[in-house]
Amino acid sequence: ANFKKVTYKELGKYEVEDQIDAAKTIAKYNYVDASRIGIWGWSYGGFMTTSLMTKHNETFKVGVAGGPVMDWKYYEIMYGERYMDMPQENQEGYDKTSLLNKANDLKGRLLIIHGAQDPVVVQQHSMNFVEACIKAGKQVDYFLYPNHEHNVGGKDRIHMYAKIADYFNIHLKNTK
Numbered sequence: 001a002n003f004k005k006v007t008y009k010e011l012g013k014y015e016v017e018d019q020i021d022a023a024k025t026i027a028k029y030n031y032v033d034a035s036r037i038g039i040w041g042w043s044y045g046g047f048m049t050t051s052l053m054t055k056h057n058e059t060f061k062v063g064v065a066g067g068p069v070m071d072w073k074y075y076e077i078m079y080g081e082r083y084m085d086m087p088q089e090n091q092e093g094y095d096k097t098s099l100l101n102k103a104n105d106l107k108g109r110l111l112i113i114h115g116a117q118d119p120v121v122v123q124q125h126s127m128n129f130v131e132a133c134i135k136a137g138k139q140v141d142y143f144l145y146p147n148h149e150h151n152v153g154g155k156d157r158i159h160m161y162a163k164i165a166d167y168f169n170i171h172l173k174n175t176k
Helices: 002-007 013-027 044-054 077-084 091-097 124-136 154-173
Strands: 038-042 062-066 109-115 141-145
Touching: 002 013, 013 044, 038 044, 038 154, 044 062, 044 109, 062 154, 077 091, 109 124, 109 154, 141 154
Parallel strands: 038 062, 062 109, 109 141
Antiparallel strands: none
16 A cells, blocks of 8 residues: 555656665675666566666666556556556656656667567557657667567566576676
């Protein structure tokens, strides 16, 4: 209940601050290279990852966003309106939390992964963000799992985790 109260009508605001604080705390350890911190998440975690790579992009250099919510107006009403209210009642909140108008602020490397058959976070989310990145002249990487819904399972899940690990290895190991 406290989560709902804190985030009501502005999903991603306080949660993003928590992630940044956690990264700054981790960066204080002498064995951590603060210039090479990555983040990844799925669904709401994909929303958080993309938020961090666009709105608060000085902390994380590489992100992987799976099945990401990019604009709450495209998400299922039961969850979206529970936390955001109806778009007519909270247009400012929907505008603030939409990532479609943040593509121009993308920094670092971002890989978006989506299931082509996803009925929960429909592919329109990531397609619209990719289109916004193209219009903004920003590079973004995209990978689609053709036969999966919201979660990638089975043997393809092994493939997906290898892809995520490779992405971090390629883009974090070779940065300085």
